[in-house]
Amino acid sequence: xxxxxxxxxxxxxxxxxxxxxxxxxxxxxxxxxxxxxxxxxxxxxxxxxxxxxxxxxxxxxxxxxxxxxxxxxxxxxxxxxxxxxxxxxxxxxxxxxxxxxxxxxxxxxxxxxxxxxxxxxxxxxxxxxxxxxxxxxxxxxxxxxxxxxxxxxxxxxxxxxxxxxxxxxxxxxxxxxxxxxxxxxxxxxxxxxxxxxxxxxxxxxxxxxxxxxxxxxxxxxxxxxxxxxxxxxxxxxxxxxxxxxxxxxxxxxxxxxxxxxxxxxxxxxxxxxxxxxxxxxxxxxxxxxxxxxxxxxxxxxxxxxxxxxxxxxxxxxxxxxxxxxxxxxxxxxxxxxxxxxxxxxxxxxxxxxxxxxxxxxxxxxxxxxxxxxxxxxxxxxxxxxxxxxxxxxxxxxxxxxxxxxxxxxxxxxxxxxxxxxxxxxxxxxxxxxxxxxxxxxxxxxxxxxxxxxxxxxxxxxxxxxxxxxxxxxxxxxxxxxxxxxxxxxxxxxx
Amino acid sequence: xxxxxxxxxxxxxxxxxxxxxxxxxxxxxxxxxxxxxxxxxxxxxxxxxxxxxxxxxxxxxxxxxxxxxxxxxxxxxxxxxxxxxxxxxxxxxxxxxxxxxxxxxxxxxxxxxxxxxxxxxxxxxxxxxxxxxxxxxxxxxxxxxxxxxxxxxxxxxxxxxxxxxxxxxxxxxxxxxxxxxxxxxxxxxxxxxxxxxxxxxxxxxxxxxxxxxxxxxxxxxxxxxxxxxxxxxxxxxxxxxxxxxxxxxxxxxxxxxxxxxxxxxxxxxxxxxxxxxxxxxxxxxxxxxxxxxxxxxxxxxxxxxxxxxxxxxxxxxxxxxxxxxxxxxxxxxxxxxxxxxxxxxxxxxxxxxxxxxxxxxxxxxxxxxxxxxxxxxxxxxxxxxxxxxxxxxxxxxxxxxxxxxxxxxxxxxxxxxxxxxxxxxxxxxxxxxxxxxxxxxxxxxxxxxxxxxxxxxxxxxxxxxxxxxxxxxxxxxxxxxxxxxxxxxxxxxx
Numbered sequence: 001x002x003x004x005x006x007x008x009x010x011x012x013x014x015x016x017x018x019x020x021x022x023x024x025x026x027x028x029x030x031x032x033x034x035x036x037x038x039x040x041x042x043x044x045x046x047x048x049x050x051x052x053x054x055x056x057x058x059x060x061x062x063x064x065x066x067x068x069x070x071x072x073x074x075x076x077x078x079x080x081x082x083x084x085x086x087x088x089x090x091x092x093x094x095x096x097x098x099x100x101x102x103x104x105x106x107x108x109x110x111x112x113x114x115x116x117x118x119x120x121x122x123x124x125x126x127x128x129x130x131x132x133x134x135x136x137x138x139x140x141x142x143x144x145x146x147x148x149x150x151x152x153x154x155x156x157x158x159x160x161x162x163x164x165x166x167x168x169x170x171x172x173x174x175x176x177x178x179x180x181x182x183x184x185x186x187x188x189x190x191x192x193x194x195x196x197x198x199x200x201x202x203x204x205x206x207x208x209x210x211x212x213x214x215x216x217x218x219x220x221x222x223x224x225x226x227x228x229x230x231x232x233x234x235x236x237x238x239x240x241x242x243x244x245x246x247x248x249x250x251x252x253x254x255x256x257x258x259x260x261x262x263x264x265x266x267x268x269x270x271x272x273x274x275x276x277x278x279x280x281x282x283x284x285x286x287x288x289x290x291x292x293x294x295x296x297x298x299x300x301x302x303x304x305x306x307x308x309x310x311x312x313x314x315x316x317x318x319x320x321x322x323x324x325x326x327x328x329x330x331x332x333x334x335x336x337x338x339x340x341x342x343x344x345x346x347x348x349x350x351x352x353x354x355x356x357x358x359x360x361x362x363x364x365x366x367x368x369x370x371x372x373x374x375x376x377x378x379x380x381x382x383x384x385x386x387x388x389x390x391x392x393x394x395x396x397x398x399x400x401x402x403x404x405x406x407x408x409x410x411x412x413x414x415x416x417x418x419x420x421x422x423x424x425x426x427x428x429x430x431x432x433x434x435x436x437x438x439x440x441x442x443x444x445x446x447x448x449x450x451x452x453x454x455x456x457x458x459x460x461x462x463x464x465x466x467x468x469x470x471x472x473x474x475x476x477x478x479x480x481x482x483x484x485x486x487x488x489x490x491x492x493x494x
Numbered sequence: 495x496x497x498x499x500x501x502x503x504x505x506x507x508x509x510x511x512x513x514x515x516x517x518x519x520x521x522x523x524x525x526x527x528x529x530x531x532x533x534x535x536x537x538x539x540x541x542x543x544x545x546x547x548x549x550x551x552x553x554x555x556x557x558x559x560x561x562x563x564x565x566x567x568x569x570x571x572x573x574x575x576x577x578x579x580x581x582x583x584x585x586x587x588x589x590x591x592x593x594x595x596x597x598x599x600x601x602x603x604x605x606x607x608x609x610x611x612x613x614x615x616x617x618x619x620x621x622x623x624x625x626x627x628x629x630x631x632x633x634x635x636x637x638x639x640x641x642x643x644x645x646x647x648x649x650x651x652x653x654x655x656x657x658x659x660x661x662x663x664x665x666x667x668x669x670x671x672x673x674x675x676x677x678x679x680x681x682x683x684x685x686x687x688x689x690x691x692x693x694x695x696x697x698x699x700x701x702x703x704x705x706x707x708x709x710x711x712x713x714x715x716x717x718x719x720x721x722x723x724x725x726x727x728x729x730x731x732x733x734x735x736x737x738x739x740x741x742x743x744x745x746x747x748x749x750x751x752x753x754x755x756x757x758x759x760x761x762x763x764x765x766x767x768x769x770x771x772x773x774x775x776x777x778x779x780x781x782x783x784x785x786x787x788x789x790x791x792x793x794x795x796x797x798x799x800x801x802x803x804x805x806x807x808x809x810x811x812x813x814x815x816x817x818x819x820x821x822x823x824x825x826x827x828x829x830x831x832x833x834x835x836x837x838x839x840x841x842x843x844x845x846x847x848x849x850x851x852x853x854x855x856x857x858x859x860x861x862x863x864x865x866x867x868x869x870x871x872x873x874x875x876x877x878x879x880x881x882x883x884x885x886x887x888x889x890x891x892x893x894x895x896x897x898x899x900x901x902x903x904x905x906x907x908x909x910x911x912x913x914x915x916x917x918x919x920x921x922x923x924x925x926x927x928x929x930x931x932x933x934x935x936x937x938x939x940x941x942x943x944x945x946x947x948x949x950x951x952x953x954x955x956x957x958x959x960x961x962x963x964x965x966x967x968x969x970x971x972x973x974x975x976x977x978x979x980x981x982x983x984x985x986x987x988x
Contacts, residue, residue: 058899060557061902061906062556062557062641062643062644063554063556063557063638063639063641064638064641064861064896064897064899065634065635065637065638065895065896066638067896067897140559141559143559144557144558144559144560145557147556147557147558149556150556153905153906156905156906157905160905192686193908194908194914194915195908195909195911195912195914196908367558368558401559402558402559402561403558403561405552405558408555411647411650411651411654412555412647412650414687414688414689414690415689417689418689419987420688420689420916421688422914493913
């Protein structure tokens with residue numbers, strides 16, 4: 001599937017959040033990481049205690065011919081909930097297993113007591129256990145109900161159901177919280193269901209990464225800047241690597257050498273394999289940028305602190321012979337894939353945690369979530385690649401039998417014309433490539449943008465850490481401030 | 495279909511609006527009407543000049559498996575449109591042929607010049623010519639895409655399309671206007687697509703006629719009050735008539751007499767026929783209440799001024815022998831069905847203009863638009879009838895293969911919790927039975943309720959008339975005032 005792979009960076013909107021069940025998991029540190037990392041946070045970080053529950057949802061909220069139902073999973077933690085004046089903090093689950101988000105959204109656990117809050121983590125349909133058609137959910141036909149609109153309707157129905165299950169919550173405010181695609185859902189949830197949620201915290205939510213709302217090159221250019229800032233020669237080395245790979249892969253010997261020097265689990269043989277390798281490398285650089293946190297953490301992979309800096313230590317000299325350059329590329333990539341030191345080989349068919357539902361997200365990218373991306377190799381360190389909607393559409397049709405509708409998200413959620421809405425905080429990390437499609441300036445006095453210059457992908461949703469930069473501490477405090485304001489406003493109304 | 499018929503009043507949300515192509519159509523006046531009517535408005539009322547256009551719409555906006563399209567009809571009148579500072583007044587078409595609404599929403603034509611406005615009338619999918627599957631649209635399967643959400647998405651797409659077709663309209667404000675179900679759509683359109691419309695005038699829009707938001711008996715009790723106010727003995731006569739019909743229809747001779755005394759086109763034979771007769775009569779009384787305008791008009795039928803008063807002239811004595819009573823009932827019903835004097839017999843299978851799509855509305859009532867109704871024969875003049883959701887659901891399943899979801903509309907549009915929205919005027923007629931489910935009190939300073947005590951069903955959307963009560967003139971002025979305010983606000987933002 002070469003076409004698909006060329007386009008893969010599109011689909012890696014990554015997961016969510018953060019880190020409170022990542023108790024410095026790896027005992028054996030990669031030497032590179034050991035050099036630069038602040039000490040890993042110490043165990044024990046008890047896995048958060050929550051109950052797993054299920055609610056019956058209509059498979060199709062927007063039509064009546066399909067009247068079937070499925071069980072949507074959600075997690076509840078009510079240790080800090082005060083029935084008389086508590087709030088509900090509601091995580092709008094994204095494209096993956098909800099327990100992963102639950103275990104990794106430390107912010108909610110950190111503020112639960114302050115808000116007397118019940119925490120709810122709702123799993124997004126078609127991910128984790130919430131499969132509308134069980135193990136037949138991923139047929140082209142059955143995927144028809146995998147849309148953001150259906151997911152938002154699930155959330156609305158679930159909250160109504162919770163209010164009957166916990167009658168004390170009947171008149172209590174609910175705040176939506178999400179990161180990445182989950183952050184987009186949180187924002188859209190407040191926009192479309194303001195009667196259900198009093199406000200929304202949309203962390204690293206690229207709601208404008210659609211059509212021509214932002215230049216298609218922004219994303220890769222932010223990634224590139226992260227590398228430029230993390231070590232001299234770093235982005236240039238990566239830029240040089242693409243042609244080096246091309247040169248080496250032009251001979252059978254070169255292919256053999258590449259496979260072995262990069263410790264790949266399976267040998268490169270065809271042109272498609274080489275395209276796949278480059279796509280995998282590109283995605284790796286992107287993922288490092290998303291997970292470029294100031295401390296050791298396990299987001300998409302277990303990583304050292306400031307992993308790009310660690311990787312860039314190997315990438316100081318862009319002007320060396322191809323084989324030397326690529327040996328260094330291997331060292332840099334190894335920071336991402338082998339922080340534990342346990343990996344015996346690298347598998348180019350996977351780049352991130354298996355907790356994310358890559359196939360589901362691919363379908364969503366092929367339908368609603370059409371995020372144009374491009375690179376030019378000049379303002380960024382990637383191989384030039386135009387945004388080719390036609391080719392993308394053909395690929396989608398071939399695989400899923402659907403055609404993407406690139407302007408639908410703007411039609412339904414308003415694009416940049418969202419000033420009539422209220423009570424949304426959009427937070428963005430300055431290091432996060434997705435910040436390019438995010439809301440980075442206040443729109444009104446209740447549509448607030450918060451910038452975290454030293455933050456990668458929704459750093460603010462992670463647990464407090466001694467290594468947190470001031471900017472994220474300020475961001476979390478401001479987020480809590482607005483959340484309290486929404487709660488007060490809600491109480492005043494009711 | 496006796497069950498269906500018992501429930502028919504549910505479905506008669508009537509059409510829309512009013513009167514500028516109803517040029518005193520009937521030359522031959524019914525004697526009763528001639529006595530009390532103000533002089534009919536004089537011709538010529540030129541039929542409004544508009545262009546008929548079509549836009550391509552996705553059959554399914556909310557799923558990608560069905561990728562087909564259809565042609566949605568819309569009408570455009572741009573005689574008064576000023577490209578530099580005009581607005582678009584956009585009629586959110588309801589359950590019928592859009593030309594009927596266009597020809598009968600005089601208010602928009604009356605204010606077009608004042609607003610330098612382009613008028614657009616958008617046809618609702620599955621009605622008129624806008625049939626997603628052509629003449630196969632009304633199969634149970636193909637009706638799946640007949641929902642309010644799909645209709646709103648059509649409107650949003652159409653407006654975006656218009657902005658590319660008329661580039662001068664790109665940055666011009668659009669105001670949604672609708673009456674009855676169209677008024678509900680106008681309000682919901684502003685709620686869900688505030689980036690598309692600057693505000694909405696929702697005339698006689700019973701957005702709260704769902705679940706238990708209002709008592710199920712309100713509707714019939716308002717109808718009854720209209721009759722109580724219109725003549726002594728009137729509502730009591732109607733109340734007495736139900737038992738009189740029961741008694742007469744218990745014998746073959748009585749059935750024969752009834753058929754002939756009421757001038758029915760086909761003889762009453764079975765128990766079902768009698769139930770159908772009563773249902774038809776009930777709906778007739780309801781329709782008279784909806785169309786109880788202060789001047790001769792052609793809304794659901796050509797009618798004299800204050801038609802209930804005219805009908806009530808025949809219904810002064812509730813305590814007469816059954817046959818006398820029913821002969822008077824015939825005279826009263828004749829006011830509705832035979833104002834022209836041309837009808838040779840009365841057809842109990844139809845009560846209103848054929849321009850309304852009764853089957854489509856029935857499907858909508860069987861899915862989303864579940865409006866509980868009941869009567870008790872005490873606070874109203876109707877036969878006692880409980881709201882029987884179960885029976886209704888069975889009927890829907892039998893006929894369409896679908897089950898109604900009575901709480902969905904509340905989940906998706908917020909029920910009474912709509913205070914986060916803005917820029918909607920809800921107007922209500924005090925005589926209109928649908929006002930019971932309408933918004934009759936201000937919610938915020940931009941969610942405004944206007945009452946028109948002397949108004950029937952969206953009198954305010956009709957053309958100005960010398961016979962208009964002061965209250966409707968004030969209402970129209972206030973509506974124009976708010977519309978101007980929304981336009982200014984929009985211009986200020988852009």
